[in-house]
Amino acid sequence: MxxxxxxxxxxxxxxxxxxxxxxxxxxxxxxxxxxxxxxxxxxxxxxxxxxxxxxxxxxxxxxxxxxxxxxxxxxxxxxxxxxxxxxxxxxxxxxxxxxxxxxxxxxxxxxxxxxxxxxxxxxALIGLDAVRAAAEGEIESVTLETRKPPLGLAGAPYLVENDISVERLNEAKKVFEGNAREAAKGFPANVNVAAALSLAGVGPERTSVEIWADPDVTRNTHTIRVEADSARFTMTIENIPTEENPKTGKxxxxxxxxxxxxxxxxxxxxx
Ligand SMILES: NC(=O)C1=CN([C@@H]2O[C@H](COP(=O)(O)OP(=O)(O)OC[C@H]3O[C@@H](n4cnc5c(N)ncnc54)[C@H](O)[C@@H]3O)[C@@H](O)[C@H]2O)C=CC1
Ligand SMILES: O=C([O-])CC(=O)C(=O)O
Incomplete structure (x- = not known):
């Protein structure tokens, strides 16, 4: 052995x-x-x-x-x-x-x-197998939409620098729209998934990211949408937070x- x-x-x-x-x-x-x-x-x-x-x-x-x-x-x-x-x-x-x-x-x-x-x-993401396969052909667009309970985003550098509050929300609020590189910089403890998606697919500049502070979700929820010459797909994962670190899905x-x-x-x- x-x-x-x-x-x-x-x-x-x-x-x-x-x-x-x-x-x-x-x-x-x-x-x-x-x-x-x-x-x-x-x-x-x-x-x-x-x-x-x-x-x-x-x-x-x-x-x-x-x-x-x-x-x-x-x-x-x-x-x-x-x-x-x-x-x-x-x-x-x-x-x-x-x-x-x-x-x-x-x-x-x-x-x-x-x-x-x-x-x-x-x-914490889903579907990087399909993204990698699609990237062997031509990918037109990749987007990630992340929805988190507002407290899971509180304190992120992008929110602090831009004076964006996620307190006492009654409805979902889009707090960021940009590419994966900007998302990873602005939300370093939150969107590792955006970075992983970008490296599996078309790179950090061409991967679009939206982040929502959503009082209606209890799970960290990530949806990816891909448009490629081989397929179109949309996938969502709803992560149960760990007890040790609510920012991290089990x-x-x-x-x-x-x-x-x-x-x-x-x-x-x-x-
Ligand atoms: N790729 C993905 O999909 C995901 C990535 N993450 C990332 O994974 C990383 C770890 O996440 P968790 O385990 O939830 O974090 P955690 O906060 O529960 O654990 C991190 C550990 O590192 C230790 N640590 C800090 N400084 C250290 C040092 N100088 N030397 C040795 N140990 C040190 C801490 O004491 C702590 O035990 C984070 O950067 C997080 O953002 C989290 C969730 C999903
Ligand atoms: O959903 C999760 O568990 C964590 C997350 O977004 C990330 O670190 O990218």
Whole structure:
């Protein structure tokens, strides 16, 4: 039997801790936990013990030293600290703060030289298989409409800078319209999905994004609409927020688990 691949997890929050649990309990039998990084090492020790996991706790920049796969599950502000060593060391790098990746696309060029691979989960979104397939032909337009409970958007830099209030809304309010690059900059903790969609399809400049603060939704709801020479499609996902972080849908961690599973699976379904 070949040796298990070692996974390093940067950030043990809503996504990272769920992934650590899935590795520790054998959900991903070809993988083992190589190392983790956490802001609070003592708390992390307790969290790992509670899920029956054992792994050294190392600084973010050291994950790539010992791990074959580095999974970034941290705030966007420390993205580069995790990503750059993983790319320089030729690892498989799985990011979830995909909005942050848009500011570091030089890493993709660098990966060509080091042999690293960037593998982006669909995350909280839907349908990137169809978008990637359509992008092999001609795509005319891609739009993302995101609707969130107003509190899930509060504090976003774009709202603060433009003095847009999402308090006491009686009806849905469109708070942003622009492209995916502008959306990722203005809403760094909210529209990783826009960045992922753009990288699967026609790039951040040509991917249109609308963000709505909607008092009638309790779930983070994303609709993608694609017009291409092969097909027209519209898909919607309604994400149940995690208990740990209401900004993050439960399916995100599952998407990361599914992404890691297909790295070693003898059969994969979906493009
Ligand atoms: N791609 C997608 O579809 C989605 C991406 N996300 C993004 O994924 C990322 C993680 O999300 P969550 O797990 O919900 O966040 P979270 O806030 O629950 O967890 C982040 C963890 O990183 C830790 N951390 C912060 N600074 C650190 C440091 N310097 N060193 C080590 N650990 C540190 C925090 O203590 C926390 O435990 C965020 O950037 C979020 O925006 C979230 C949802 C969907
Ligand atoms: O819907 C979610 O779970 C989170 C989200 O929009 C994102 O981070 O892009």
């Amino acid at each position: 070949s040796e298990k691949l070692k996974v390093g997890i940067g950030g043990l929050g809503a996504i990272g801790l769920t992934l650590a649990r899935a590795i520790a309990d054998g959900t991903l039998p070809d993988l083992t936990l190589g190392a983790v990084s956490a802001r609070d090492a003592e708390k992390a020790k307790g969290n790992l013990a509670a899920i029956g996991a054992e792994a050294p706790i190392v600084p973010l920049e050291s994950l790539a030293e010992t791990c074959d796969i580095v999974v970034e599950c941290a705030p966007a502000s420390v993205f580069e600290t995790i990503a750059r060593p993983a790319i320089e060391t030729g690892r498989i790098f799985v990011p979830v703060s995909i909005g942050a990746l848009l500011n570091h696309m030089d890493l993709v060029d660098r990966a060509k030289d080091t042999g690293a691979r960037l593998v982006l989960p669909t995350g 399916i995100t961690a599952l998407s990361v688990i599914a992404t890691l599973r297909r790295l070693t699976a003898p059969l994969t379904a979906g493009t």
